Amino acid sequence: MQHDFSIPTRGQGLYEFTRDVQAWVAASGVRDGLLTLFVRHTSCSLLIQENADPEVQGDLHAFFARLVPPSSDPSMTYLRHTYEGPDDMPAHIKAAMMPVSLSVPVRSGAPVLGTWQGIYLFEHRDAPHQRKVAAHLS
Amino acid sequence: MQHDFSIPTRGQGLYEFTRDVQAWVAASGVRDGLLTLFVRHTSCSLLIQENADPEVQGDLHAFFARLVPPSSDPSMTYLRHTYEGPDDMPAHIKAAMMPVSLSVPVRSGAPVLGTWQGIYLFEHRDAPHQRKVAAHLS
Amino acid sequence: MQHDFSIPTRGQGLYEFTRDVQAWVAASGVRDGLLTLFVRHTSCSLLIQENADPEVQGDLHAFFARLVPPSSDPSMTYLRHTYEGPDDMPAHIKAAMMPVSLSVPVRSGAPVLGTWQGIYLFEHRDAPHQRKVAAHLS
Numbered sequence: 001m002q003h004d005f006s007i008p009t010r011g012q013g014l015y016e017f018t019r020d021v022q023a024w025v026a027a028s029g030v031r032d033g034l035l036t037l038f039v040r041h042t043s044c045s046l047l048i049q050e051n052a053d054p055e056v057q058g059d060l061h062a063f064f065a066r067l068v069p070p071s072s073d074p075s076m077t078y079l080r081h082t083y084e085g086p087d088d089m090p091a092h093i094k095a096a097m098m099p100v101s102l103s104v105p106v107r108s109g110a111p112v113l114g115t116w117q118g119i120y121l122f123e124h125r126d127a128p129h130q131r132k133v134a135a136h137l138s
Numbered sequence: 139m140q141h142d143f144s145i146p147t148r149g150q151g152l153y154e155f156t157r158d159v160q161a162w163v164a165a166s167g168v169r170d171g172l173l174t175l176f177v178r179h180t181s182c183s184l185l186i187q188e189n190a191d192p193e194v195q196g197d198l199h200a201f202f203a204r205l206v207p208p209s210s211d212p213s214m215t216y217l218r219h220t221y222e223g224p225d226d227m228p229a230h231i232k233a234a235m236m237p238v239s240l241s242v243p244v245r246s247g248a249p250v251l252g253t254w255q256g257i258y259l260f261e262h263r264d265a266p267h268q269r270k271v272a273a274h275l276s
Numbered sequence: 277m278q279h280d281f282s283i284p285t286r287g288q289g290l291y292e293f294t295r296d297v298q299a300w301v302a303a304s305g306v307r308d309g310l311l312t313l314f315v316r317h318t319s320c321s322l323l324i325q326e327n328a329d330p331e332v333q334g335d336l337h338a339f340f341a342r343l344v345p346p347s348s349d350p351s352m353t354y355l356r357h358t359y360e361g362p363d364d365m366p367a368h369i370k371a372a373m374m375p376v377s378l379s380v381p382v383r384s385g386a387p388v389l390g391t392w393q394g395i396y397l398f399e400h401r402d403a404p405h406q407r408k409v410a411a412h413l414s
Contacts, residue, residue, distance in 0.1 A: 002308065002381055033139065034174055034274045036310055036379045038154055038392035042326040047191040048238045049230060050180040063206070063218055063231050068339070078338055081331040092325060092332055093339050097192070100324045101379040103174045103239040105140055105274040112272045114178035134388045136310045136381040138414070172312055172412045186376045187368060188318040193357040196367055200354055201344070201369050241312045241377040243278055243412040250410045252316035268328065276414070 001028050005037075009123035011089070014047065014057040014067070018118045021135070022110060028137055031109050036136045037119070038101045043091035044123045044131055045098035051118030053069040060122075068093045091124035098122060106137065139166050141153045143175075143271040147261035150203070150225070151194040152185065156256045159273070160248060166275055169247050174274045175257070180231035182261045182269055183236035190255030198260075206231045229262035236260060244275065277304050281409040285399035286362070288341070290323065290333040294394045297411070298386060300330075304413055306383050312412045313395070314377045319367035320399045320407055321374035327394030336398075344369045367400035374398060382413065 007017055025035060039046050050056045054136055070086035071079045081089045102119070104111040113119070121131055141162055145171055163173060174213070177184050188194045209217045214226035219227045242249040251257075259269055279300055283293055301311060306390035315322050326332045353363045357365045377397070380387040389395075397407050 002383060034276065036381065038388065040393065042390070042392055047234055048180065049234060053219055056227070059217045059219050059227050060231060060234055064234075067205075067343075070413060072397050078342075079335045081329055081335050089332070089335050093336060096323055096325060096336055096340075097235055097373055099238070100375070103241055103274075103379055104176050104317065105174065105272045107140060112176065112178060114180070114259075114270070117178065117180055132390070134381045136379075138310065172414065185372055186318065187372060191357055193297045194365070197357050197365050198369060198372055202372075204354075205343075235373055237376070241379055242314050242411075243277060243312065243410045250314065250316060250319070252408070255316065255318055 001030065001137045003135045005135060006072045007121045007131045007133060008119065009131055011126050012123055014120040014122050016051060016118045016120050021119055024135065025106055025111060025137060026109050028135050030106060033106045033132060033138050034103060035106050036101060037113050038134045040132045040134060041080045042095050043088065043125050045095055047098055047103050047120045047122045048102060048117050049057045049120055050116045052116050064094050072084065087126045089102050139168065139275045141273045143273060145259045145269045145271060147210055147259065147267045149264050150261055151199050152258040153256050154189060154256045155200055160209065163244055163249060163275060164247050168244060168275050171276050172241060173244050173249050174239060174241045178270045178272060178273045180233050181226065181263050182259060183233055184238065184240050185236055185258045185260045186240060186255050187258055188254045189253050190254050202232050225264045230244045232262045277306065277413045279411045281405045281411060283397045283409060285397065285405045285407055287402050288399055289337050290386060290396040290398050292327060292394045292396050294383050297395055300411065301382055301387060301413060302385050306382060306413050309382045310379060311382050311387050312377060312379045314410045316408045316410060318371050319364065319401050321371055322376065322378050323374055323396040324378060324393050325396055325405045326392045328392050340370050363402045370400045
């Protein structure tokens with residue numbers, strides 16, 4: 001069984017869509033199986049992270065923004081792929097460091113997420129995007 | 139077929155559980171298929187790494203400890219999620235950079251690991267934990 | 277259904293094998309399913325990245341070469357696993373930061389890659405290697 005999630009983003013940061021995933025799995029009728037998510041882009045990531053304290057999401061964004069600064073930063077002048085904007089090549093680099101696909105076992109009709117685990121789309125670009133995540137359940 | 143591995147940890151570092159996984163796959167009766175592991179936490183990771191020289195594991199830990207220092211470090215004062223201890227937010231960051239799920243084809247009743255590949259739980263917290271890894275085999 | 281891709285590399289960098297994967301999936305007869313790739317080594321990675329502008333691949337390599345310099349670099353003298361060469365331990369570190377497995381839904385006989393997504397073997401060693409990627413399709 002397959003599905004496409006469409007996630008609107010408004011600049012860099014984490015966007016949770018755990019409930020959408022849980023609702024789709026519940027409606028599928030699959031009780032025990034394997035859920036796979038795959039993001040069809042090279043400038044954003046999938047992430048499973050704590051969804052209790054929103055400061056975790058801000059800190060994650062802040063860390064990666066420092067680790068991979070915009071290509072306009074003096075430390076990044078070696079980058080050559082810069083014509084799509086200073087946030088573009090750093091977005092590809094972050095997309096290489098974080099998951100493009102995630103697989104989660106499903107039991108009793110729900111992904112076996114831990115108590116604090118939420119599923120996020122991590123947007124690495126500044127402009128708004130409509131991101132597509134392909135889902136497979138079997 | 140599903141299973142839960144429970145892995146006790148005693149502070150930061152890598153804990154191998156390759157043999158537990160191989161034993162479960164062998165006992166399952168599945169000859170050819172796909173094994174998926176999923177860690178149900180946001181402050182530790184799954185890792186497939188060399189299991190020949192233990193110094194590799196020490197070096198991996200040393201690198202990530204330098205890349206993501208404790209939130210008490212002068213370079214990390216921008217972090218805001220600090221009330222669970224100086225090792226907590228760095229643990230979430232490392233958990234974002236390393237796998238939360240792994241998928242390994244199974245042939246003739248065994249995961250097709252390369253000669254030197256071992257399966258590890260990478261603990262990012264200082265305190266001892268009991269970590270749960272959900273497994274799916276089909 | 278399973279297969280082994282064998283990818284020759286000639287030093288550090290990204291090697292695309294998208295067409296090999298697409299051809300195998302097309303020939304398999306599977307219309308809708310899930311494709312999983314798993315690299316059987318601990319010193320190279322799998323990566324899904326932009327395949328439009330080759331400068332993206334060069335920039336990715338340049339970033340990770342700076343983030344994880346050779347063990348001969350003055351900043352890396354804390355590393356202990358150095359007897360396999362200055363590129364070896366950095367290769368293990370990069371292999372921990374980037375995917376060892378990838379899962380991609382398959383529809384109408386093709387992986388649902390986005391418009392610009394290509395599948396790469398990211399070689400982290402200097403010497404030529406023959407890299408094995410195990411594939412599973414169901």
